[in-house]
Amino acid sequence: MKTIFAKVRAVYAELEKRPVQRQCIARTQCCQFQLTGLTPELTKGEALLAWQAFRATGRKELPERTDGACPLLQPATGRCLIYADRPFGCRTHFCEAAGGMIPRQDVVDLIRRLEEIDRELGGDGPHQIVTALTAALQNHKTR
Numbered sequence: 280m281k282t283i284f285a286k287v288r289a290v291y292a293e294l295e296k297r298p299v300q301r302q303c304i305a306r307t308q309c310c311q312f313q314l315t316g317l318t319p320e321l322t323k324g325e326a327l328l329a330w331q332a333f334r335a336t337g338r339k340e341l342p343e344r345t346d347g348a349c350p351l352l353q354p355a356t357g358r359c360l361i362y363a364d365r366p367f368g369c370r371t372h373f374c375e376a377a378g379g380m381i382p383r384q385d386v387v388d389l390i391r392r393l394e395e396i397d398r399e400l401g402g403d404g405p406h407q408i409v410t411a412l413t414a415a416l417q418n419h420k421t422r
């Protein structure tokens with residue numbers, strides 16, 4: 280699994296090096312799915328890494344949210360619990376303050392790499408974050 284995590288992180292690192300204007304200042308508006316109407320989708324490798332990062336915080340179950348926000352957004356601090364390992368969609372999203380959505384053609388090679396890792400893991404493509412994390416939790420329990 281370490282190799283998979285390294286591969287997913289390498290994709291994130293490559294994105295950081297791209298000459299696209301990004302300035303995420305962690306406003307977390309994009310984490311309010313009910314407000315934005317948009318929810319990030321994760322491939323299996325991203326979900327397993329996100330779940331592992333979540334577990335590293337000492338938590339075992341996804342918090343229930345009734346406000347339509349991401350379960351990984353801490354209500355008390357307004358911070359992402361897994362910011363360093365946040366999914367690709369959280370890095371390339373539509374947030375205007377961060378520079379708007381990155382055009383797909385600028386990162387399609389990176390998306391392909393994540394899809395390839397997904398296939399390698401026997402995944403069936405991206406799923407919305409809660410579904411993807413729930414599946415990652417099941418995967419963790421059956422290992």
Ligand code: SF4
Pocket residue numbers: 307309310319349350351352353358359360361362365366369
């Ligand atoms: S994973 Fe983190 S950055 Fe992405 S939507 Fe959830 S709280 Fe926000």
